[in-house]
Amino acid sequence: MLKSQLRHILPYKPGKRIEDVQQELGLTHVEKLASNENPFGSSPRVQAAITNVINGLSYYPDGYATALREALSDHLGVQPEQLIFGNGTDELIHLFSRAMLYPGKNAVMATPTFPNYKRNALIEGAEAREVPLKDGRHDLEGMLREVDENTGLIWICNPNNPTGVYVTADEFSAFMARVPEQVIVVVDEAYREYVTAADFPETLQMIDQYPNLIITRTFSKAYGLAGLRIGYGIAQDALIHQLEPAREPFNVSSVAQAAALAALSDQAFIARTVEENNKGKQQYYAFCEEAGLAYYPTEGNFILIEFGISGDRIFDYLQRRGYIVRSGVQLGVPTAVRITIGSAEQNSGVIRCLKEFLNDETS
Numbered sequence: 001m002l003k004s005q006l007r008h009i010l011p012y013k014p015g016k017r018i019e020d021v022q023q024e025l026g027l028t029h030v031e032k033l034a035s036n037e038n039p040f041g042s043s044p045r046v047q048a049a050i051t052n053v054i055n056g057l058s059y060y061p062d063g064y065a066t067a068l069r070e071a072l073s074d075h076l077g078v079q080p081e082q083l084i085f086g087n088g089t090d091e092l093i094h095l096f097s098r099a100m101l102y103p104g105k106n107a108v109m110a111t112p113t114f115p116n117y118k119r120n121a122l123i124e125g126a127e128a129r130e131v132p133l134k135d136g137r138h139d140l141e142g143m144l145r146e147v148d149e150n151t152g153l154i155w156i157c158n159p160n161n162p163t164g165v166y167v168t169a170d171e172f173s174a175f176m177a178r179v180p181e182q183v184i185v186v187v188d189e190a191y192r193e194y195v196t197a198a199d200f201p202e203t204l205q206m207i208d209q210y211p212n213l214i215i216t217r218t219f220s221k222a223y224g225l226a227g228l229r230i231g232y233g234i235a236q237d238a239l240i241h242q243l244e245p246a247r248e249p250f251n252v253s254s255v256a257q258a259a260a261l262a263a264l265s266d267q268a269f270i271a272r273t274v275e276e277n278n279k280g281k282q283q284y285y286a287f288c289e290e291a292g293l294a295y296y297p298t299e300g301n302f303i304l305i306e307f308g309i310s311g312d313r314i315f316d317y318l319q320r321r322g323y324i325v326r327s328g329v330q331l332g333v334p335t336a337v338r339i340t341i342g343s344a345e346q347n348s349g350v351i352r353c354l355k356e357f358l359n360d361e362t363s
């Protein structure tokens with residue numbers, strides 16, 4: 001009775017819940033560093049903003065997200081009509097796939113990368129053309145070779161989850177110049193606020209040039225609002241206009257809109273978050289170099305470390321000590337582990353456990 005492709009698609013497997021690990025292992029204190037959430041929560045302005053909208057919960061939300069749209073267009077320097085909001089970026093990935101893919105079409109993407117691009121392509125009955133990363137980086141040349149007259153979408157995850165590695169401005173410009181204009185390119189910039197590399201692409205400045213370019217960003221990561229589900233897309237207004245009928249009319253709740261507006265107003269919070277993340281990156285880099293472990297320099301708030309043994313073993317070891325991370329086995333990098341960069345204290349805790357693990361292994 002269902003679409004036949006649903007028999008062959010695995011559901012998304014989220015990071016483990018703190019409560020489950022506490023119960024299973026009888027631990028009183030468990031830290032979750034598995035889903036790249038902000039270890040510092042969100043701006044204190046968010047709670048006040050949410051309290052303010054509670055009285056209006058009997059009303060539907062503003063389907064156009066007017067106040068947030070205006071503030072965000074100011075913040076980004078784009079036109080309000082160039083924005084589309086989603087119930088998380090996840091919903092936008094669904095929406096673009098639904099709008100652009102159907103049986104006979106294909107979507108080109110890297111592997112390993114964020115799994116929802118593939119899942120949504122398959123649900124629409126389209127083909128997912130996965131091009132292996134090279135040294136953790138998108139193989140843009142290889143991806144271009146996969147593009148044909150049936151390609152509806154190309155996904156570029158920048159920086160890439162789970163490797164943290166990025167496509168540079170020069171690479172991306174050269175790539176865009178070669179993509180046929182009827183193929184939509186979506187650049188998923190879920191970690192854009194964390195980026196420090198000087199040669200990271202300024203994609204916002206490319207929107208006017210490319211009618212087939214969509215950028216997505218989210219309030220789930222640096223802004224710390226993952227639980228509320230709100231992300232957005234940026235593209236030329238003509239493309240946004242065409243996508244709008246496919247968007248559910250009240251897809252972003254009034255609570256999420258108010259919270260995002262408040263979070264956006266507190267850029268000092270974002271600056272502190274990024275500063276702490278940069279220090280955390282240094283903690284992990286220093287540890288990896290000292291321990292002789294291979295890792296990818298990251299532009300996100302996570303780090304992929306190569307252990308040369310099943311990532312599940314590291315995952316189990318850390319879990320028993322109260323840290324939930326992500327085994328690479330689930331991410332397509334079976335001998336690695338992806339760890340969300342946390343507070344200085346969380347990072348030291350994880351690193352202490354990893355040192356113990358390495359000691360136990362070699363003694």
Ligand SMILES: *Cc1c(COP(=O)(O)O)cnc(C)c1O
Binds near residue numbers: 036087231
């Ligand atoms: C976390 C993440 C998202 C999901 O964002 P939501 O806005 O919470 O749906 C999208 N893309 C990538 C690459 C991510 O890592």
